[in-house]
Amino acid sequence: GAVVSQHPSRVICKSGTSVKIECRSLDFQATTMFWYRQFPKQSLMLMATSNEGSKATYEQGVEKDKFLINHASLTLSTLTVTSAHPEDSSFYICSARDLKAATNEKLFFGSGTQLSVL
Amino acid sequence: LAKTTQPISMDSYEGQEVNITCSHNNIATNDYITWYQQFPSQGPRFIIQGYKTKVTNEVASLFIPADRKSSTLSLPRVSLSDTAVYYCLVAREAGTALIFGKGTTLSVSS
Numbered sequence: 001g002a003v004v005s006q007h008p009s010r011v012i013c014k015s016g017t018s019v020k021i022e023c024r025s026l027d028f029q030a031t032t033m034f035w036y037r038q039f040p041k042q043s044l045m046l047m048a049t050s051n052e053g054s055k056a057t058y059e060q061g062v063e064k065d066k067f068l069i070n071h072a073s074l075t076l077s078t079l080t081v082t083s084a085h086p087e088d089s090s091f092y093i094c095s096a097r098d099l100k101a102a103t104n105e106k107l108f109f110g111s112g113t114q115l116s117v118l
Numbered sequence: 119l120a121k122t123t124q125p126i127s128m129d130s131y132e133g134q135e136v137n138i139t140c141s142h143n144n145i146a147t148n149d150y151i152t153w154y155q156q157f158p159s160q161g162p163r164f165i166i167q168g169y170k171t172k173v174t175n176e177v178a179s180l181f182i183p184a185d186r187k188s189s190t191l192s193l194p195r196v197s198l199s200d201t202a203v204y205y206c207l208v209a210r211e212a213g214t215a216l217i218f219g220k221g222t223t224l225s226v227s228s
Binding site: 004006034036043044045046049091093095104105107108109110111112114 | 152164221
């Protein structure tokens with residue numbers, strides 16, 4: 001299946017700093033990518049839908065000014081956590097849609113980024 | 119979006135067949151049923167997807183009754199490495215943003 005690369009896999013930062021997470025579709029073009037957040041022992045929560053060349057669509061309750069999403073190319077979407085605080089510590093996961101995939105699997109997930117804010 | 123209900127946890131032993139059933143009573147005509155597996159600190163991994171009847175691949179089987187209000191993921195002869203969280207999801211079309219429920223934590227013991 002298609003590969004989605006997410007970087008970094010783990011990041012530790014100080015409170016008040018900003019952190020950027022990259023999500024790349026390695027062997028396909030993704031006009032749409034999705035960002036999720038997952039707290040320990042909980043399920044994935046959809047944060048936003050990222051569309052190439054346009055503004056992201058955020059789910060209710062997700063602050064768009066805090067979680068900046070940029071999808072400038074068909075293979076890259078970035079999530080920037082601005083002015084991070086300890087409560088932003090979480091596992092962030094991206095996924096990308098490959099509508100041309102030959103199989104039923106059309107949505108591919110990155111390996112996730114563990115963010116720890118001190 | 120159709121809400122899904124599945125057991126919170128299940129226990130099994132190596133070599134056994136495990137069946138995880140998911141209820142999706144308000145599934146719509148155009149909805150697909152997809153199952154994902156997630157290990158700790160990793161992104162979800164696609165297992166299988168179906169629309170009706172039975173689907174089988176090299177990893178699992180998916181049984182969907184005629185009314186499509188439930189589905190059962192069958193894992194043949196599980197091993198310790200199958201210990202993970204399994205999510206049942208229903209989505210309008212392949213590739214649509216997936217809304218995850220609580221999932222089923224499967225624990226396989228030796």
